[in-house]
Every structure is written in C-alpha cells, then in structure tokens.
Amino acid sequence: MTEYGIPRSIYGEDHQMFREAARKFYEREVVPHHAKWEEDGVVPKDVWRKAGEAGFLCATMPEEYGGSGVDRLYSAILMEEQAYTGCTGPGFSLHSDIVAPYILAYGSEEQKKKWLPKMASGEVIGAIAMTEPGAGSDLQGVKTTAVRDGNEFVINGQKTFITNGQNADLVIVVTKTDPKQGAKGTSLFLVEAGREGFTKGRNLEKLGMKAQDTSELFFSDVRVPPENMLGGEGQGFFYLMQELAWERLQIAIMAVAGCEAALKWTVDYTRERKVFGKSVLDFQNTKFELAELKTETQIARVFVDKCIEMVANHKLDVATAAMAKYWTTDLQGKLLDRCLQLFGGYGFMWEYPITRAYADARVQRIYGGTNEIMKELISRTL
Ligand SMILES: Cc1cc2nc3c(=O)[nH]c(=O)nc-3n(C[C@H](O)[C@H](O)[C@H](O)COP(=O)(O)OP(=O)(O)OC[C@H]3O[C@@H](n4cnc5c(N)ncnc54)[C@H](O)[C@@H]3O)c2cc1C
Numbered sequence: 001m002t003e004y005g006i007p008r009s010i011y012g013e014d015h016q017m018f019r020e021a022a023r024k025f026y027e028r029e030v031v032p033h034h035a036k037w038e039e040d041g042v043v044p045k046d047v048w049r050k051a052g053e054a055g056f057l058c059a060t061m062p063e064e065y066g067g068s069g070v071d072r073l074y075s076a077i078l079m080e081e082q083a084y085t086g087c088t089g090p091g092f093s094l095h096s097d098i099v100a101p102y103i104l105a106y107g108s109e110e111q112k113k114k115w116l117p118k119m120a121s122g123e124v125i126g127a128i129a130m131t132e133p134g135a136g137s138d139l140q141g142v143k144t145t146a147v148r149d150g151n152e153f154v155i156n157g158q159k160t161f162i163t164n165g166q167n168a169d170l171v172i173v174v175t176k177t178d179p180k181q182g183a184k185g186t187s188l189f190l191v192e193a194g195r196e197g198f199t200k201g202r203n204l205e206k207l208g209m210k211a212q213d214t215s216e217l218f219f220s221d222v223r224v225p226p227e228n229m230l231g232g233e234g235q236g237f238f239y240l241m242q243e244l245a246w247e248r249l250q251i252a253i254m255a256v257a258g259c260e261a262a263l264k265w266t267v268d269y270t271r272e273r274k275v276f277g278k279s280v281l282d283f284q285n286t287k288f289e290l291a292e293l294k295t296e297t298q299i300a301r302v303f304v305d306k307c308i309e310m311v312a313n314h315k316l317d318v319a320t321a322a323m324a325k326y327w328t329t330d331l332q333g334k335l336l337d338r339c340l341q342l343f344g345g346y347g348f349m350w351e352y353p354i355t356r357a358y359a360d361a362r363v364q365r366i367y368g369g370t371n372e373i374m375k376e377l378i379s380r381t382l
Contacts, residue, residue, distance in 0.1 A: 005298045010309050011073060018074055022081040025054050034087040037211035038356075041203050042166050043089040045125065051092060052122025058096045061104060065112055066120030072097075072246065072312045076253050083257035086353040088360045089211025091127075091164040093250055095119065098243070099126030102172055102188070106231030106239055111190065115170060127168035129159035129217055130240070136161075137373050139174070140182040140237070144219060146175035146189055153177070153229070155189060155197075155222040161367070165215025166203050169193050173219065174240070177233050186236035190228045197222035208359030244369075245321035249307050251368045252324035255332040256304045258361060259297040262332075265354055266290065266339040273344075286342055293335045300328045319381045326374035329364035336361050 011019070029050050037043050051057050059074050061067025068074070075097045082090065100119050103111060118124035135141035144157025155175055162171070171191050178185030191198055201216030231239055267290060270280035280286050307324050310316040336358040340347035343354055350356065365371045 006302055008301070008305055010305050010312075011077070015073055015077060019077045019081060021054070022056060022078055023084075025051070025056060026081055026085045026087065030082075030087045030090060031085050034085075034089055034211055037089045039210075041205075041210060042213040043091075043211055045122075045167060047090060048092075048122035048125055048167070050122070051090070052120060057092060057122050058100045058116065058120035060097070061100055061116050061120055065104070066117030067100075073308065075250075076308050079250060079253045080257040083254040084261045086258075086261060086357050086360075087211070088209045091125075091167075091212060093254075094128070094163050095126045097250055098247055099128050099170075099172060101243060101246075102128070102230060102239065103190075105242070106188070106235075107190075108227070110227065111230070115190070119170075124169040125164055125167045126170050126172070127162050127164040128172045128174075129162045130174045131161045132158060133160050137370055139240070140186075142174055142176055142186065143179075144173065144175045145179055146173075146177050146187060146224075148177070149223075152223045152225055153189065155191065155219045155224060157219050159217040159219075160215075161204070162215050162217050164213060165217055166200055166213035168200075171198075171217065172230060173217075174236055181234070183237035184234050186240075187233050188230040188236040188239060189224055190230055191219070191222060191224060195222055195224065207362055208356070209363060210359075245316040245318050246311050248318075248321040248325040248368055248374070249304070249311055249316060251364055252300075252304050252321070252328040253308065255325075255328035255361075255364055256297065256300045258332050258357060258364075259293070259300065259328075259335050262336055262339045262354060262357055263290065263294055263297060266342055269346075269354075270342050280342060289338055289342065293338060296331055297335065300331055304328060319378050322369075322374035322377040325368065326365075326371040326378075329361070329371060332361045332364055 029047055055068055056078055058067045059070050060072060063069045079093050100116060103115055119126055130139055132142055146153040146155045173189045173191045175187055175189055176185045177187040197220045199218045201218055204214050206214060270286050273280045304324055307316055340354050340358050346352055347354055
C-alpha cells in the first residue's frame with residue numbers, strides 16, 4: 001500500500017504473489033459480508049473453511065501438519081491485508097499465529113496430528129483462554145483450577161473476553177494445577193467444545209470489533225484425560241512467556257496497516273468533499289494534519305518492518321516488541337481520531353469505514369497486554 005517514502009524491503013516476489021491472492025480473498029469472501037457479520041456478532045464458519053482451502057490458515061505450520069511451512073513474513077502479509085480492508089471480524093491471526101504455534105511447540109505428536117491439520121483446513125477453530133473476570137494483566141492470579149482426580153483432571157472456573165469464543169472448537173485453557181503456587185502452578189489444557197461441563201456464555205456486546213465473537217466461557221467439573229494437557233505440568237506460565245514478542249508484534253502489524261488504510265480513506269474523502277467551494281484537502285489545516293500523520297505512519301512502518309524482519313529470524317525481544325505494540329497502537333488511536341474529524345458528520349456514521357475503524361482500534365491499546373504493561377516491560381530494560 002505504501003507508494004511513497006522509504007521503500008519496504010522485507011518482502012520478495014513470492015510474498016507479493018501471496019499478498020495479491022490474500023487481497024483477492026478478502027475482497028471476495030470478507031468485505032462484502034462484513035456489515036452483516038457485525039449485525040450477527042460472529043463470522044460464519046464456512047468462511048473459515050474457505051480461508052483454509054485457500055491456504056490462509058496456519059500457513060506457518062509444517063506441511064506434515066497441514067500448513068505450508070512458510071515463515072512469519074507470510075503471516076504478517078495476511079494480517080496487513082486484513083487490516084487494509086478494515087474488517088476485524090475473522091479471528092484468523094489468533095487461531096493461526098497464537099493458538100496453533102502453542103500446539104506445535106508444546107503438543108505431543110498425537111495432539112499435533114489430531115488438531116493442526118484440522119485447524120489449517122478451517123474445520124477446527126482455535127481460541128486461547130487466559131483472561132478471567134478477576135485476572136487480566138495479572139495473569140498469575142488465574143483462579144481456574146485443574147485438579148487431578150484418579151486418571152483425569154477436573155477443570156473448574158470462568159474465562160472472559162475470549163476471541164473466537166462462540167466459534168471455538170478447541171480452546172487452550174490456562175489453569176492452576178497447583179493453586180498454592182503462582183506462575184509455577186500454571187498448566188495448559190486443550191479443551192474441546194462439547195465436552196461435558198464446558199459451556200459458552202454470552203457473546204459480549206462491544207464498543208467495536210462487532211463481528212468478532214468475543215465471549216465468556218464457563219468450566220464446571222469438566223473432566224479431561226491427562227492427554228489433554230498441553231506440555232508439562234506446571235510449565236504453562238513459562239510457555240505463555242515464550243512467544244510474547246511475536247504475539248505483540250502482530251498487534252503492531254495490524255496497527256500500522258490500519259493507519260495506512262485510514263490515511264488513504266481520508267485523503268480520498270477530503271479530496272472529493274467540497275466545502276466553501278474547494279476540496280477539504282485544500283485547506284492548509286487538512287494538509288498539515290495529514291502530513292503529520294503520514295510522517296508518523298512512515299516512522300511506524302519502518303520500525304515495525306524491522307521488527308517483522310527480526311521476528312522472522314527469531315531475534316525480536318520482548319521489550320522491543322512492547323515498544324512496537326504500545327507506540328503503534330497509540331498512534332493508531334490518535335490518527336483515527338484526527339482522520340475521523342476530517343470526515344465531519346459522516347465520520348460519526350457507522351456506514352463509513354473510518355467510523356468502524358475508530359471504534360475497532362480502541363481495544364488495540366488494551367488487549368495483548370495493555371499499553372501500561374508494555375511500558376512496564378520496556379522500563380525493565382532501562
Ligand atoms: C476484544 C478483546 C479480545 C480479547 N481476547 C482475549 C483472548 O482471546 N484471550 C484472553 O485470554 N484474553 C483476551 N482479552 C483480554 C485482554 O487481554 C485483557 O482485557 C487485558 O490483558 C487487560 O486485562 P483486564 O481487562 O483484566 O484489565 P486490568 O488488568 O484490570 O487493567 C485495568 C487497568 O489497570 C492497568 N494496570 C494493570 N496492571 C498495571 C500495572 N502493573 N501498572 C500500571 N497499570 C496497570 C491496566 O493497564 C488498565 O489500564 C481480550 C480483551 C478484549 C477487550
């Protein structure tokens with residue numbers, strides 16, 4: 001999308017072809033339906049199947065598990081293309097680039113064979129349930145327990161704000177197998193939808209991301225065999241820390257692409273819109289506003305591209321990813337507010353992408369670790 005300034009250098013020709021295919025997929029299968037999905041509060045499952053058939057789910061998973069074995073640059077392209085459309089409903093990146101990597105990294109051979117090919121085809125939709133009503137930023141405070149009973153574990157607890165919550169067929173649930181301990185008592189379990197005692201609660205009504213089925217989940221005496229544990233007992237917290245840099249960079253990737261898209265919509269609109277006999281874009285105020293925002297977006301783009309390159313080489317550290325997450329999502333919030341202003345009253349109308357983007361972007365500063373937590377992490381390196 002960037003046609004000016006500092007050329008992007010991280011992608012090659014194969015990436016460009018992949019990007020074209022992804023763009024067509026989003027234009028055909030997502031954009032025309034997204035307004036309806038916002039009303040429904042959920043993206044239909046057949047879209048997941050179509051994304052799977054097209055090779056856009058779990059692309060970085062090895063071929064033997066149904067993926068394409070490509071690197072994370074391809075994941076970044078998918079996130080960018082989705083962000084350019086402004087369609088935030090499909091929770092593909094969480095499924096492909098957060099949930100699946102946990103199963104690949106810590107799952108048994110049996111778990112990997114059982115779940116990853118179905119996740120890549122879109123037959124199984126994944127979610128990860130960490131947050132609870134009383135534990136968000138302070139993840140060590142998780143109260144959901146998994147207590148051994150004979151040859152089973154019994155899970156009890158409640159989760160909230162879970163992305164893909166209604167659609168999920170498989171949930172990685174963060175539990176305490178030893179509630180007396182903090183981080184060291186944490187274990188992860190794979191819990192299938194339909195298991196007795198596991199119920200999906202409300203599809204939560206939100207400020208934005210209205211097509212995303214963010215939900216409550218309840219676990220009441222849910223019995224699972226030990227084979228459902230993901231990795232080792234008491235290792236859960238350690239696992240959750242391993243890919244934080246990548247998980248946060250994903251939010252930054254979507255933030256910068258979101259800024260680029262919003263700038264384009266705003267330039268197009270202000271060029272068209274005539275007030276006092278001239279284009280809104282011709283007022284010096286409009287030009288200066290957009291010049292500033294374009295500059296900051298370019299700065300963000302260069303920083304995030306460097307981070308993408310580093311993550312593809314497994315070199316990105318947590319503090320640098322935290323910088324990317326906090327700074328780009330702050331920028332996105334500011335940029336959307338200022339761009340929306342240039343739309344006048346139309347900027348307040350839901351039918352305009354800028355309005356939806358404004359609402360959708362608010363959560364970028366909150367989820368994936370709040371921006372305050374990002375600053376905590378950065379300050380530890382001072
Ligand atoms: C749309 C959406 C989707 C989500 N998807 C998922 C998901 O799929 N899975 C999942 O597990 N969770 C998910 N979450 C939860 C999200 O990660 C949490 O909301 C987030 O981590 C913040 O936790 P909290 O809401 O409990 O806020 P709190 O932790 O209660 O924070 C409240 C305020 O206190 C501040 N604060 C907290 N600690 C500190 C500190 N040490 N120093 C300074 N300030 C601090 C925070 O920054 C914030 O401003 C989602 C949330 C939303 C809204």
